[in-house]
Amino acid sequence: METRPWLRTMKARALVRLWSIFGERLWIVVNMGFPILSSLALSLLYYSIGATGYIGFAILGGVMVAFWGNVLWSMASQFNWDKQEGLFEIYLTSPASLSAILIGMSFGGIIGTAPSAAMVIGIGWVLFHPVVAASWGAVLLTFLLTLVSLYAMGMTLSSLYLTYGREAESMNNVLQEPVSMVSGLYFPAIGGASPFPFAIQAVASLIPLTIGMDALRKSLFRGMDVGSIWPSLVTLAVMAVIFLVISNFALKALENRGRRDGTIAVRIR
Amino acid sequence: MISGTQASVKVSDLRREFKTKEAPVVALDGVSLSVSRGEIFGVLGPNGAGKTTIIRILSTLLLPTGGSASVMGFDVEHEPEKVRHVINMASGADKAGYDFISAKRNLWFFSQLYGIQPQIAEKRIGDLSERLGLTKYLDRKFYALSTGYRQRATIARAFINDPRVVFLDEPTIGLDVMTARSIRDFLKDEVRQHDRTIMLATHNMAEVEAICDRVAIIDKGKIIAEGSPKELKRTLGVPALVMEVTPPEKSFDLLAQVEGVKGFTSASDEERGLSTIQVVVEDDGTARRAEEAMAQSGHKVIASWRKETTLEEVFVAMVGRGFKEREEQDGD
Numbered sequence: 001m002e003t004r005p006w007l008r009t010m011k012a013r014a015l016v017r018l019w020s021i022f023g024e025r026l027w028i029v030v031n032m033g034f035p036i037l038s039s040l041a042l043s044l045l046y047y048s049i050g051a052t053g054y055i056g057f058a059i060l061g062g063v064m065v066a067f068w069g070n071v072l073w074s075m076a077s078q079f080n081w082d083k084q085e086g087l088f089e090i091y092l093t094s095p096a097s098l099s100a101i102l103i104g105m106s107f108g109g110i111i112g113t114a115p116s117a118a119m120v121i122g123i124g125w126v127l128f129h130p131v132v133a134a135s136w137g138a139v140l141l142t143f144l145l146t147l148v149s150l151y152a153m154g155m156t157l158s159s160l161y162l163t164y165g166r167e168a169e170s171m172n173n174v175l176q177e178p179v180s181m182v183s184g185l186y187f188p189a190i191g192g193a194s195p196f197p198f199a200i201q202a203v204a205s206l207i208p209l210t211i212g213m214d215a216l217r218k219s220l221f222r223g224m225d226v227g228s229i230w231p232s233l234v235t236l237a238v239m240a241v242i243f244l245v246i247s248n249f250a251l252k253a254l255e256n257r258g259r260r261d262g263t264i265a266v267r268i269r
Numbered sequence: 270m271i272s273g274t275q276a277s278v279k280v281s282d283l284r285r286e287f288k289t290k291e292a293p294v295v296a297l298d299g300v301s302l303s304v305s306r307g308e309i310f311g312v313l314g315p316n317g318a319g320k321t322t323i324i325r326i327l328s329t330l331l332l333p334t335g336g337s338a339s340v341m342g343f344d345v346e347h348e349p350e351k352v353r354h355v356i357n358m359a360s361g362a363d364k365a366g367y368d369f370i371s372a373k374r375n376l377w378f379f380s381q382l383y384g385i386q387p388q389i390a391e392k393r394i395g396d397l398s399e400r401l402g403l404t405k406y407l408d409r410k411f412y413a414l415s416t417g418y419r420q421r422a423t424i425a426r427a428f429i430n431d432p433r434v435v436f437l438d439e440p441t442i443g444l445d446v447m448t449a450r451s452i453r454d455f456l457k458d459e460v461r462q463h464d465r466t467i468m469l470a471t472h473n474m475a476e477v478e479a480i481c482d483r484v485a486i487i488d489k490g491k492i493i494a495e496g497s498p499k500e501l502k503r504t505l506g507v508p509a510l511v512m513e514v515t516p517p518e519k520s521f522d523l524l525a526q527v528e529g530v531k532g533f534t535s536a537s538d539e540e541r542g543l544s545t546i547q548v549v550v551e552d553d554g555t556a557r558r559a560e561e562a563m564a565q566s567g568h569k570v571i572a573s574w575r576k577e578t579t580l581e582e583v584f585v586a587m588v589g590r591g592f593k594e595r596e597e598q599d600g601d
Contacts, residue, residue: 005384012381019370023410027369086363090426093328095353096382259332259349262287 009096010104017074017108032116035066039120042186043128054187056132056221059124060213061185063117067150068180068209070113072172075105075154080161088162098251102158106151131221138219138226145236146212152243153208159250163263183209190214208239277341277434277466278304278327284335285322285490296322298490299336304468304483309460311481312470313580315592319490320470324436327468328358341433354383356434359427361420361442368412372403372422375411376429383430390429397425401455417448424452428459434466435459441476453480472592474580486584488595493587501583505531508575509582510548510556514568517544524548525589527562529555534581534591543571549586 021027039062046054079102082088091101124130164171182204188194189210190201204210215232218224226233257263285297297319304310312320325331326338329349337344343351366375373394380390398404401421406414414422420440427435440456441449457480459465471477477484478498486494486501494501517537521544524533529551537544546563550556556575563570585591590598 002384008381008384008387012378016367016370016374016378019374020367023369086360086365087367089330089358089360089363090365090379091382092330093353093356093358094379094382094430095350095384259330262331 005095006097006100009100010107013101013104014108014111017105018112021108021112031066031070031113032119035062035069035116035120036123038062038065039124040127043124047128052128053131055124055128056130057188057217058186059120059128059130060216060220062120062124064146064209064213064216065180065185066113066116066120067110067147068183068185069176070109071150071154072157072176074109075102075151076157076161076175077169077172078105079158080164083162092255098255099155099248102155102247102251105158106154109154110147110151133223134220135223135225138224138229139216141226141233142212142215142219142229142236145233145240146208146216149208149236149240149243150212152240152247155247156243156250159247159254162254162258179207179209183207184213185209188214188217208236208243211235211239275306276303277306277308278302278310278339278468280323280327280336280338282336283323283326283333283338285319285326285331286334295490297326297333300487300490300492301336302485302492302495304466306466307460307464308482309456309467309469309480311477311484312468312487313472313474313477313484313584314487315472315584315595317596318472318487320472320487321438322490323487324358324438324468324470328356328436329353355432356436357427357430357432358436358438359423359440361423361437361439361444363423366411366419366422366426369410371408371410372414372418373398373407375422376407376425379426380429385430393429393431394425397428400458401425402451417444420444420448421452424455428465431463432465434468436468436470438470439472440469441471441473449476456480477580484580486580486587488584488588494583498580501580502578505549505578505582505586507550507552507556509578510550510559510573511576512546512548512560512563512573513543513571514546514563515543515571516568517542518568521546521563523562523566524559527555527559530559532582532585532587532589532591534585534594536593547576547582547585547591549582 021031039058042058042061043055046052046058079088082091091098161171182196182200183189184194189196189204191214194201196204211232215229218229280300280302283297283300287294287296300323312323314320322331326333327340327345329345329352332346337346339345340352341355345352376394377390380393398407401424403418403421403425406418411419424440427437441452453476456467460467469481481498483495483497484501485492517539519537521533521535524530531549531551533546533548535544535546548559550559560570560573581591588595
């Protein structure tokens with residue numbers, strides 16, 4: 001594998017994502033507006049019932065829901081959409097690495113979603129003054145590892161969704177709300193404060209978002225440092241590696257299967 | 270790498286089957302052909318004949334189930350990565366690009382899939398756009414381009430990596446006459462000036478006659494004729510007979526009984542109340558007998574004339590029916 005073409009492909013795909021996100025005013029409104037609205041609604045609810053200690057959770061949830069939405073709608077279903085539009089054929093007939101394209105999409109998605117996340121933090125901070133007791137090094141490391149493992153999961157989903165037709169969109173709908181709930185975007189989903197039974201907590205722990213949210217809450221609101229949350233950080237790193245390996249393997253396997261069976265980007269005309 | 274070949278594209282006894290719930294569909298059944306460097310080679314046939322399948326195998330999107338194929342000496346089955354460095358492909362049906370970014374940025378993005386240096390990519394985009402009449406529209410978002418300009422951008426993309434071999438599938442489908450002509454002129458220039466090879470799958474006979482050096486006519490996964498358009502037309506000997514008859518009918522099967530009739534194709538015009546029949550005939554005597562047979566069957570021959578042979582008549586002579594009838598037959 002040559003490094004320079006790989007990097008050029010990755011950079012170009014990241015730019016396409018950014019140009020697309022910021023090229024349409026309506027998209028900007030939708031991308032920025034939705035996470036703020038859900039976050040504000042929950043913050044107001046916590047505020048009105050006097051549970052002000054939870055407001056920070058709601059704001060953090062709003063930040064991460066922006067990335068989670070981006071992973072689902074702009075990563076997981078992207079290759080499937082590309083396939084239906086005839087773009088995936090262009091990728092396959094070029095020497096470009098599909099992994100470089102997916103990683104580029106991830107970078108573009110993270111950078112493109114960052115303003116939305118920043119807006120949730122800014123508005124939440126100004127309106128509700130949430131109490132934080134942060135260990136900032138741990139917060140930053142956890143945040144980065146959560147994003148890496150989350151987008152690696154998006155890459156895996158993107159590869160697996162290639163086998164789907166239009167039902168990929170339904171898969172996203174199926175995943176979006178249940179994952180948002182069990183991963184504890186707005187409340188603790190694992191550990192002693194979780195409302196869920198052990199079985200659901202165990203399943204939820206397989207999702208990077210769950211581990212990441214738990215570690216973020218601990219480092220941001222309880223001041224726990226890297227030394228205290230290292231099991232979560234190691235888990236996130238391992239998850240990222242596993243998802244990247246699966247994604248790479250799945251892409252190759254699906255390409256081979258598609259060429260053999262005529263199932264990817266191939267129509268009988 | 271397959272050694273000892275001078276051809277840009279070489280296909281030998283190529284087979285491809287698709288599994289379906291009912292029974293396997295044979296899309297290609299022992300196709301062999303060779304395309305020389307610097308040639309525009311057409312693959313002509315009705316829908317469902319197997320043209321797209323050949324293009325997809327050669328552009329590494331599909332594996333053959335039998336036989337072999339190579340592009341610039343690289344085996345498409347075992348060396349797809351090497352093949353992808355020397356080819357590009359475009360399909361007229363897709364006109365693919367990212368809608369919310371400009372045509373220029375789309376072209377730049379696709380150039381980066383080949384790892385092209387940004388300055389070189391910029392220059393190529395400028396040059397290709399100029400020659401395809403796209404320059405004025407480069408900054409428009411892809412969705413805002415008309416069908417014709419989207420297709421020009423698609424064609425520009427197919428040449429962005431300076432490919433040795435370009436595979437095009439119905440590159441001018443759905444385009445107006447002027448746009449189609451300018452794209453054909455561009456393709457001819459590309460081959461002449463840059464020593465490329467173009468392989469073109471189409472069911473547009475005018476396109477093949479306008480730009481192809483050689484053509485393979487394909488039907489039901491088999492090549493039934495191959496040569497230059499002139500050579501193929503010459504094999505028919507005499508001009509085809511065209512008759513306008515009334516009352517219009519869907520089928521004129523009685524013509525198949527006339528001695529010396531090699532095949533025919535017909536189209537009904539309900540508004541004018543007549544059918545136009547093109548009959549491929551062996552000689553002038555056959556043409557006379559065909560007219561007499563029509564008259565005897567109760568049809569009035571309003572007008573008849575002889576026309577210059579086209580490639581469709583070559584197909585009709587080989588198969589007995591035209592593209593349209595073949596597609597309807599397959600759809601039954």
